[in-house]
Amino acid sequence: MSSVVIKLRDDADIAVVQAHLKGCGVWAKELRGEVGATRTTVIALKPYSKHVNTAVLMDIPGVEDVLTASSSHPLVDAQRGRKHWIGETLLGEEGTPILMAGPCSIESEEQIHTAAAMVKRCGATVLRGGAFKPRSSPYSFCGNGAEALGWLKSAASEAELGIVTEVMSEKDVDAVGAIADLIQIGSRNMQNFSLLHAVGGLKKTVLLKRGMSATVDEWLLAGEHLLDGGAAGVIFCERGLRSFDSTSRNLLDLNAVALLKHVYGMRVVVDPSHAAGRRDLILPLAKAAIAVGVDGLLVEAHPQASEAMSDGPQALGEGELKRIGEIF
Ligand code: PEP
Ligand code: MN
Numbered sequence: 001m002s003s004v005v006i007k008l009r010d011d012a013d014i015a016v017v018q019a020h021l022k023g024c025g026v027w028a029k030e031l032r033g034e035v036g037a038t039r040t041t042v043i044a045l046k047p048y049s050k051h052v053n054t055a056v057l058m059d060i061p062g063v064e065d066v067l068t069a070s071s072s073h074p075l076v077d078a079q080r081g082r083k084h085w086i087g088e089t090l091l092g093e094e095g096t097p098i099l100m101a102g103p104c105s106i107e108s109e110e111q112i113h114t115a116a117a118m119v120k121r122c123g124a125t126v127l128r129g130g131a132f133k134p135r136s137s138p139y140s141f142c143g144n145g146a147e148a149l150g151w152l153k154s155a156a157s158e159a160e161l162g163i164v165t166e167v168m169s170e171k172d173v174d175a176v177g178a179i180a181d182l183i184q185i186g187s188r189n190m191q192n193f194s195l196l197h198a199v200g201g202l203k204k205t206v207l208l209k210r211g212m213s214a215t216v217d218e219w220l221l222a223g224e225h226l227l228d229g230g231a232a233g234v235i236f237c238e239r240g241l242r243s244f245d246s247t248s249r250n251l252l253d254l255n256a257v258a259l260l261k262h263v264y265g266m267r268v269v270v271d272p273s274h275a276a277g278r279r280d281l282i283l284p285l286a287k288a289a290i291a292v293g294v295d296g297l298l299v300e301a302h303p304q305a306s307e308a309m310s311d312g313p314q315a316l317g318e319g320e321l322k323r324i325g326e327i328f
Contacts, residue, residue: 004045004057005031005067005074012062017043020060025050031074031228044069073220075227076234080265084205084233087162087181089125091235091295092267098296099325100126100164100182100269103303104311105133105141106148113151114303116159118318123325126162126182127155128298133310134168134188141309146175153179164207164298170198177202187212187239187274190222200229207235207269207298212242216256220264235267236260237298240275249277249314252285257292273300273314282316286324299324 006028008017014030021028027049031042045052054066071077083092091098101124106112116127131148133141144151149165156163166184167176173195176183183199183206185192190211199206206226210219223234238257240250252275260266270289272282286297302308305315316324 005069006043006045006057006060006063007065007067008042008062009064012064014043014062017060017062021045021052024052024056026052042067044074072217073224076220076223076266077264079227079233079267082233082267084235084267085181086126086164086205087156088160089162091269097290097294097328098126099124099299099328100128100162100296101299101301101316101321101324102128103130103308104300104315105130105143105309106152107141107144107309109151109154111303112148112155113158115301116155116161118303119301119321120159120161122301122318122321123328124161124321126164126296127152127159128164128184128300129155130166130310131176132166132168132172134166134186135310146172149175149179167195167199170195173198173202177204180204182207182235184237185209185222185226190214191218193225196222196225197229200226200231203230203232205233205235206231207237209237209239209271210241210253210256212240212250216259219256220260223266233267235269235295237269237271238275239271239298248275248281250275252276252288254288254292257289257294261293261295267295269296269298270294271298273298273311273316277311277314279305279314279316279320282314283320283323283327287327290327297324 133143272285
């Protein structure tokens with residue numbers, strides 16, 4: 001899909017330009033941030049808008065140039081090669097992927113403190129843990145909610161780790177934003193566009209998990225929604241697709257990882273835990289992801305793996321997580 005892009009002069013009055021475009025019957029949207037090499041404000045005309053010829057657009061006061069954008073996700077494209085700080089950890093240094101690890105759910109203050117010390121010993125620099133858990137059944141443990149965010153913050157500070165945690169609802173965006181270095185959008189919310197825009201408003205970096213049936217284009221466009229909403233950056237996380245085979249939980253799409261990483265130049269993380277759904281497959285999948293060139297791994301680990309309140313079959317104990325740490 002291509003769009004016509006109007007590049008504006010620095011002194012252009014956007015409201016005046018928009019009014020002219022409206023007068024021409026054109027639907028336009030202001031793009032925030034950089035597009036390509038330019039930082040100049042641009043207005044994109046959607047391809048399904050009424051055609052207006054270049055001469056008419058060039059006559060609008062404040063218009064410097066009229067261009068054709070070949071991509072439907074210019075803000076994502078502009079992220080090519082960008083690095084992201086997650087607390088004290090830099091993600092995106094080529095050849096130095098990072099380990100983000102921790103329990104599926106934050107079960108208690110003590111559990112997350114013990115988990116933080118454990119993942120630190122295994123080489124992780126970012127602590128994961130869900131306070132708000134998306135569960136298929138309403139009768140499953142759905143997390144300890146806002147109270148757990150405080151436990152996560154103190155555990156991460158004590159162990160000197162960054163924090164990644166999921167936000168599921170717009171009402172919790174500020175509370176999660178106040179403690180997280182990296183905001184996680186879960187697979188089930190990848191196309192919750194109002195949530196994406198609310199999270200974008202935090203102006204933080206976001207870990208965008210791929211929807212379990214989402215195409216690569218839908219995933220990239222979800223990233224565009226986040227950036228359009230104001231997000232500082234998007235890191236794409238592949239966690240496996242729903243497939244026909246229930247031998248393992250999901251089908252890890254390393255094709256898409258290679259495509260986003262090496263063709264689109266995005267920062268990509270793999271979550272082998274939710275892909276495998278079983279602890280015995282996590283180490284080989286983690287190795288495969290590292291071989292493809294990912295910028296990081298997101299791995300579930302629990303101090304008492306056999307007693308985990310969610311995703312127990314895929315929870316790694318300290319010995320197993322240590323082996324993951326050793327492949328970096
Ligand atoms: C998670 O990482 O805790 C999680 C729920 O993962 P996903 O959204 O990939 O299912
Ligand atoms: Mn989980």
